[in-house]
Amino acid sequence: MSRFAPGDKVRVLADFTRPGHVRTPWYCRDKAGVVERVCGAFRNPEALAYAKDGLPELPLYRVRFAQRELWPDYRGGADDVVEIEIYEPWLLPAEA
Amino acid sequence: MSFAIGSLEGLPHARSLCRHIRLPGRRPGGYACAMTDKPENRRYHDMGGLPAGPIENEDHEPDLWEKRVDAMMVCLGTSAPDGKRLITVDEIRRVIEDLPPDAYDTMSYYERWVHSIATILAERGVYTPEELDAKLAEVKARSKQQAGEGAAQ
Numbered sequence: 001m002s003r004f005a006p007g008d009k010v011r012v013l014a015d016f017t018r019p020g021h022v023r024t025p026w027y028c029r030d031k032a033g034v035v036e037r038v039c040g041a042f043r044n045p046e047a048l049a050y051a052k053d054g055l056p057e058l059p060l061y062r063v064r065f066a067q068r069e070l071w072p073d074y075r076g077g078a079d080d081v082v083e084i085e086i087y088e089p090w091l092l093p094a095e096a
Numbered sequence: 097m098s099f100a101i102g103s104l105e106g107l108p109h110a111r112s113l114c115r116h117i118r119l120p121g122r123r124p125g126g127y128a129c130a131m132t133d134k135p136e137n138r139r140y141h142d143m144g145g146l147p148a149g150p151i152e153n154e155d156h157e158p159d160l161w162e163k164r165v166d167a168m169m170v171c172l173g174t175s176a177p178d179g180k181r182l183i184t185v186d187e188i189r190r191v192i193e194d195l196p197p198d199a200y201d202t203m204s205y206y207e208r209w210v211h212s213i214a215t216i217l218a219e220r221g222v223y224t225p226e227e228l229d230a231k232l233a234e235v236k237a238r239s240k241q242q243a244g245e246g247a248a249q
Contacts, residue, residue: 016138049189
């Protein structure tokens, strides 16, 4: 079961010190975005990276971020976005 | 582990053949991160958004040894009938991410793969570092001998 649905507002965990292999890019942590789609469920890469089985599978979401949310001095268009695939444990519900 | 980067010496011409797929040098001109950015905690490989200079778009034909590394990775990452496999792409990435910044910037794409494969197979006990060192010495001696024979003809 996935916790979020397309259109849900989410915020990436403000975890900047997690050790080991992490699949969530630094630049999107603690940033707000919108779930664009549920990609399915996959083994956890943070465990697979250490030869563990990575189970249970985790829901993976494609999250859309405004470029201006990610980069305060972004010089491109206001509508520019970037989409990042993020595993569920990294996401929190965000206020509308 | 002694075989980590030095093991590339066993691959003929590895260093000279693949220097064209290096990462571009860091240059000023990227975007600033928000207040939450704590650069001291950011891991070196996690460079999205940092200045990086122009991207080289030129294609190049992979060298034979690069193709071999690619093929080796496919074989090692393919599951056996019992569902087991010797390497996951996640492990490959983890080992590459653990490279020190100097090595990360100067090693080529397939050099990083070779380093990663060599490390993971040792971790998983496929061979010991001593066994790998012995094999590399053997290959190196053979290459040297072949080069000598070529020069004599």
